[in-house]
Amino acid sequence: MLQFASLRGLHTAWRAPVFSAGLLALVGILGFAAFRSAFSEWAVDHPSTALLNSALALDASNPALYVRMGQLQLLSPVGYDSSSAVRSLERAVALDPNNPAVWRELVFAYEGAGDFRGSGRAAEKAVELDPRTPGVRWLAANTAILANQPDSALDRLRDVLRLDISYAPAVFSVATRWSGDPAIIESRLMPSENQPELRVRLLEYLAGIGRLDLAPRTWLAVVAAKRAFPFPLVQPYLERLIGAGDAGQAVSVWRDLQALGVISGNDSGNLVFNGDFEHTPLDSGFDWRFSQQPGVWLDFSGHAARLDFVGEGNQDYELIAEIVPVQPATRYVLKARARSDEITSDSGPRLRVSDPACPSCPAAESAGTTGTTPWHPLELDLSTGPRQQFLRISLWRARGRTFPTRITGSFWLDSVSLHPYAESLRN
16 A cells, blocks of 8 residues: 555655656747747737748748738839739738628729739629628729729729718719719619618709719709708709799709708798798798898898897998799899888889899889888889899898998898789789
């Protein structure tokens, strides 16, 4: 028994140093692995050719090192080497074939080497691995353009719009420059789903490049979707129509906006929109346009236009105006109600009517309102010119000429209406 115990103790004593040595070796291995990982991360974050080569000597199976090396070879202003970049990034995708980010980097390397077929294949692989990211589809579209693959490019551009309409301006611009024909946007790029917001952005783009001739087809698709959208999206298109004198299309768009609920409706028969100031003017389209000017406070909160002259200045003021579609060679009657409170000077606020297409043409004006007056009517009898499509109704105050010239006090305008003369006789 004693002999057995002695052998047992000898065996235990022999195992202890062996275990300790193994533990130290394991710690050494783990320490080296930690060092290698840290060194690789440092090389990726602070890349240089020498540092990356050293890291690859220690960690040859790390795809991030090959990606960084490829980027350095491709993008460095010194030592540009697209062929080496291709080799580095091909090694990276071999080590990490399911990472779409690595395939995207390979796209750039192939393009740098002039291998557009290779870049196309790499881009399609990135799309396959990451189909829901619009940036990946955008990359694939541009790669297809460089490879002169029009059908693939158009498919990818349409995918981008379907995934994220914030890309719309870039997509429209690229498609127009590449194809030379912005009509291709509506015919090939619009997704099959009803996306009126996207088509409204197309209208804005077409207005911006002066191609209003292509807009009616797109506008019909917007109306067919029967969905409201924010008015500012269609505002540039509408303003271009009005500025171009296209009264027919501008009026049609305005009525469609009312039907879609984008803007409020109007009293039947009154050609002046929002003549009772029931809602805050849009400052656009066929609603009242307004501007704040020094010395005058403008307010619409009381369902009337109120002007408070507080600066004691003496100048021309035109703070609100509305463009109204009219028929040429037609007699109209403009009516409104106004009141005032202690309006000074010999020149008070009045209604003024002019032709926006002919600023130098004579304007019709109502009598000015001064002093303190109750609600009272303002009326103008006027006729449009032989080719006139719009008239401009504004609230205007001319510069005073006799003492006291400075203007203070308050003025209110309400119930502005315009009707053909024959109709006005019945109202």
